[in-house]
Amino acid sequence: MSRKFFVGGNWKMNGDKKFITETIEYLGKANLDKNVEIVIAPPSIYLECVHYLAPRNIQVSAQNCYSVAKGAFTGEISPVMLNDIGIEWVIIGHSERRNVFGETDNLIAEKIGYTVGTGLKVIACVGEKLEEREAGQTEAVVFQQVKAINNKLTESDWSRVVIAYEPVWAIGTGKTATPQQAQEVHEKLREFIKNEISEKVANEIRIIYGGSVTGSNAKDLAKEKDIDGFLVGGASLKPEFVDIINAKL
């Protein structure tokens, strides 16, 4: 079963108009692996601008959205409105949303369920904290996160979802999971999905890794059989993002 390699660049709350112009120009000129699905996620205020400027081989993602179409939810982003401006992807459940903004497994599952129903595609993030890993709870935590999402999805909805395994201890810390550590969790997640959802979903779903991915560690991570791509934070703001996209070449 071959799954298309997927590389997402999560800019988080970074970038300005000058950065966008320069980055789009740089990515537009770069030689990018044609077999890779590439998605960049700028802050919401720049979504339309990046969508307008981005070369055709690069899709655009929001970093978050809410679980209803419209209403009295000051400051929130509607999946229906993302569709309206031509955005195809949304990151939901990022660890910064979970840990800085207190989003629960349940809220994240609600958001993913609603968003996939509107026709958008979702990068659903899961991952354990350092203390959970040290307590031997990694599997229990990520399985529970996936289970909560599955409660809100049908089997066919999963074709619109990419799972990003992002161990919280590896995000923005420079402490990348080793290829073996990441592969181990990815493999277990795939097995869990096979038992909990279906063999088809387990075979087809992309499970990508995030957490201090760089131009120099991407190649080794990309060799692992259950690592189907990356969700990149800091390095997606730098020219080395191209090396990450091209990690399979």
Ligand SMILES: O=C(CO)COP(=O)(O)O
């Ligand atoms: O959170 C991440 C991507 O969503 C990872 O961030 P870093 O690549 O900066 O560790």
